[in-house]
Amino acid sequence: MKLTRISLWHVPLTSHTAYYMAEGKTCDTVETVVVALETDTGATGWGEVCPIPHYLPAYARGVAPAVQEMAPLLLGADPVGPEALMARFDKHLQGHVYAKSALDIALWDLTGQAANLPLYALLGGRRSETMPLYHSITCVAPDEMARIAQTAYQTGMRQFQVKLGADADWQADVARLRMVRQAVGEGPLVYGDWNCGATSLDATRVGRAVADLDIMLEQPCATIEDCGRVRAATGLPMKLDENAHDTASLLAGHARGCMDAVALKLSKFGGLSATRRARDLCLHLGAKMCIEDTWGSDIATAALLHLGASTDPARVLNVCDLSGYVAPRIAPDGPTRDQGRITPPDGPGLGIRPDKDVLGPPDLVLD
Numbered sequence: 001m002k003l004t005r006i007s008l009w010h011v012p013l014t015s016h017t018a019y020y021m022a023e024g025k026t027c028d029t030v031e032t033v034v035v036a037l038e039t040d041t042g043a044t045g046w047g048e049v050c051p052i053p054h055y056l057p058a059y060a061r062g063v064a065p066a067v068q069e070m071a072p073l074l075l076g077a078d079p080v081g082p083e084a085l086m087a088r089f090d091k092h093l094q095g096h097v098y099a100k101s102a103l104d105i106a107l108w109d110l111t112g113q114a115a116n117l118p119l120y121a122l123l124g125g126r127r128s129e130t131m132p133l134y135h136s137i138t139c140v141a142p143d144e145m146a147r148i149a150q151t152a153y154q155t156g157m158r159q160f161q162v163k164l165g166a167d168a169d170w171q172a173d174v175a176r177l178r179m180v181r182q183a184v185g186e187g188p189l190v191y192g193d194w195n196c197g198a199t200s201l202d203a204t205r206v207g208r209a210v211a212d213l214d215i216m217l218e219q220p221c222a223t224i225e226d227c228g229r230v231r232a233a234t235g236l237p238m239k240l241d242e243n244a245h246d247t248a249s250l251l252a253g254h255a256r257g258c259m260d261a262v263a264l265k266l267s268k269f270g271g272l273s274a275t276r277r278a279r280d281l282c283l284h285l286g287a288k289m290c291i292e293d294t295w296g297s298d299i300a301t302a303a304l305l306h307l308g309a310s311t312d313p314a315r316v317l318n319v320c321d322l323s324g325y326v327a328p329r330i331a332p333d334g335p336t337r338d339q340g341r342i343t344p345p346d347g348p349g350l351g352i353r354p355d356k357d358v359l360g361p362p363d364l365v366l367d
């Protein structure tokens with residue numbers, strides 16, 4: 001099999017609910033980048049990356065120039081066994097892991113199609129039939145967040161990420177965590193996420209004020225060192241997200257004792273190949289994993305579901321149905337949430353069919 005053409009689209013994704021986070025960060029309409037890799041056998045592999053610039057050191061319009069840089073290595077190459085080609089990319093162009101993420105997903109899609117197997121079979125074998133989802137709650141008034149949590153609870157959701165810090169009012173954050181916990185009762189997982197936006201002082205005050213509750217904290221501060229101090233001062237379990245993006249940072253989070261859980265997002269690490277290596281390291285380190293991506297629609301969602309389904313379910317904290325938060329759906333036949341859980345596709349490769357009418361004509365074609 002040989003790669004013959006690269007096509008790329010920019011697609012605006014609009015959230016069903018605008019997301020408000022700490023430090024004025026919002027997520028409303030964000031551009032996602034879709035990549036198609038065509039081959040001489042007629043098979044097409046699909047990839048997607050939707051970098052949120054305030055989350056990753058990356059932006060959507062940076063993907064196409066990076067893909068153009070890597071195109072000479074892609075065209076004419078054999079896509080089967082993506083890690084061989086990814087290693088060549090890394091020698092040719094350092095960094096730019098977000099752009100490589102979309103290409104890596106597309107290469108895995110082609111590899112799965114060549115093997116006539118769903119990707120979970122190639123990423124470790126199927127370990128679970130369905131996986132738990134979390135529901136992310138935008139940072140608004142505490143009573144409104146409790147209402148959103150209760151509505152999601154009634155649909156079967158049992159894990160709730162409470163965005164904190166949008167009004168820089170630590171006492172409001174205490175109310176958010178207390179009211180969401182009360183709304184969903186004992187048992188479900190509730191965690192407060194500052195997206196790096198808190199000082200260690202404010203995060204410690206919030207953590208101590210809710211320390212009588214079953215609460216996890218997520219990425220309160222901008223550095224692993226400050227997150228570690230909050231973890232030590234509050235005694236509350238902690239999930240790392242923004243700070244955990246490669247082998248060194250996973251080891252650092254573990255060494256600081258603040259990585260009870262960690263978000264493994266495909267675009268932070270550089271696609272399925274790199275995130276699979278991170279997954280295997282986390283199995284060794286003992287962290288529970290949220291397997292997901294920064295943002296995106298059905299292609300990114302299908303990719304992360306295959307990695308999640310091939311991971312020991314005892315170590316999967318949750319996965320994310322990104323495509324359920326946004327419109328349009330790029331592949332309307334992709335998986336959707338059911339009673340707070342989700343099932344990966346069973347077809348070869350990613351197992352989804354992107355809708356070319358939704359995509360329209362490509363913005364870039366290289367052949």
Ligand SMILES: [Mg+2]
Pocket residue numbers: 193195218219241242263
């Ligand atoms: Mg997070």
